[in-house]
Amino acid sequence: MNRHLIPAEERRIENTVSNSRFIATVSPVFNVEEARQFITRIKNEFPGATHNVPAYIIGFGSSVINHCNDDGEPPGTAGRPALAVLSGSGFGDIAVVVTRYIGGTKLGTGGLVRAYGDAVRQVLTDLPRAEKIPTYTILVTAAYTWYNRLQTLIRNHNGKMLEQDLAADITFTIQLPVESFAAFQRSLMDVSHGNLQAVIISTEDSILQLDPI
Numbered sequence: 001m002n003r004h005l006i007p008a009e010e011r012r013i014e015n016t017v018s019n020s021r022f023i024a025t026v027s028p029v030f031n032v033e034e035a036r037q038f039i040t041r042i043k044n045e046f047p048g049a050t051h052n053v054p055a056y057i058i059g060f061g062s063s064v065i066n067h068c069n070d071d072g073e074p075p076g077t078a079g080r081p082a083l084a085v086l087s088g089s090g091f092g093d094i095a096v097v098v099t100r101y102i103g104g105t106k107l108g109t110g111g112l113v114r115a116y117g118d119a120v121r122q123v124l125t126d127l128p129r130a131e132k133i134p135t136y137t138i139l140v141t142a143a144y145t146w147y148n149r150l151q152t153l154i155r156n157h158n159g160k161m162l163e164q165d166l167a168a169d170i171t172f173t174i175q176l177p178v179e180s181f182a183a184f185q186r187s188l189m190d191v192s193h194g195n196l197q198a199v200i201i202s203t204e205d206s207i208l209q210l211d212p213i
Contacts, residue, residue, distance in 0.1 A: 003179075004060035004092040008128035008209060015122065017115045019103025023049075024123035028130075029095045032058060032065060042097040051100040053116060055082040060092030060132075073100075077112035085120040093132060096120055128211040134178040135206040137162070138198040140188065141171045149191060157184040174198070175206060 010027040025042050029035040035056040043052045055068040066087070068079030082098055098119045107115055142150060150172060154161055157180040163173035176184055181200070188196050 003131055003133040003177075005090050005129050005210075006093045006132050006207070007091060008130040008211060011123055011127055013119070013123045015119065016103070017118075018105040018107055018111070020105065020107065020115070021099075021101040021103065022115055022119040023099040023101075024096060024119040025099070026094065026096045026120075026123045026127065028093055029056060029058065030093050032067075035067070035095045038095050039097055042099065046099045048101075049099045050102040051078065051098075053078040053082055053098045053100070054095065055079055055086055055120075056095035057083075057086050057092055064092065073112060073116075074109060077109055078116045081113045081117035082120045085117050085124070089124050091124070091127075091129075096123065131208045131210055132205050133208055135175050135204060136178055136181050136200045137202045137204070138174050138176055138181070138200050139171055140174065140196060140198050141169050142192075142196055143169050146170075146192075146196070150188075153184065153187055153191070157187070159184065178203070 007026055007028045010025065012023065012025045014021060014023045023046070027038050029038055035058060039054040046052060051071045051073055053069065053071045053073065056066065058065040066083060068083035070076070070078045078098070082096055086094055086096060098116050140150060147170060154174055157176060159174050159176040159180065161172065162175055165171040185198050188198060
């Protein structure tokens, strides 16, 4: 699993190029089915548009699924420029649909490439970012006297307390970045002189908000 940037929310911009309206909508998507549902939703929102050009990237880095379509524009003038901008943006798990209403003025091949690429660049400008990171859900069982020290350890290793099961001891359910686990485990064993140890119960991807929405 890789940590990578994703959009924190759906965003939309609109501009006009030579009397054509371009509406770019971008959204986080985490699998191909989500991407297809997003594209269908935007097409249904703008049924009278001349074109609804989609592009998406699922995953990040060397392990990705990507797709684009010109949706009736001349081949290579719409989907590919949109996908190229997404690919160079640093985002993964992202989809965009650029909706066009033709205004009667032909843009030509070069004009279309620029217009679709610019629409995607503009919707990505100031797009709130989140980060998708691999995390472990772990359990630590300790006496009540360990409560404050464990809270400090969790904060120091970028973890998050999920649950506390109160019984004779406290069982803490904690979410922790995979990359922080080894250091957390060492610190936990050091401060407890080997009496406390975290147990991994699951591995998943989690979303960390980076920018305000």
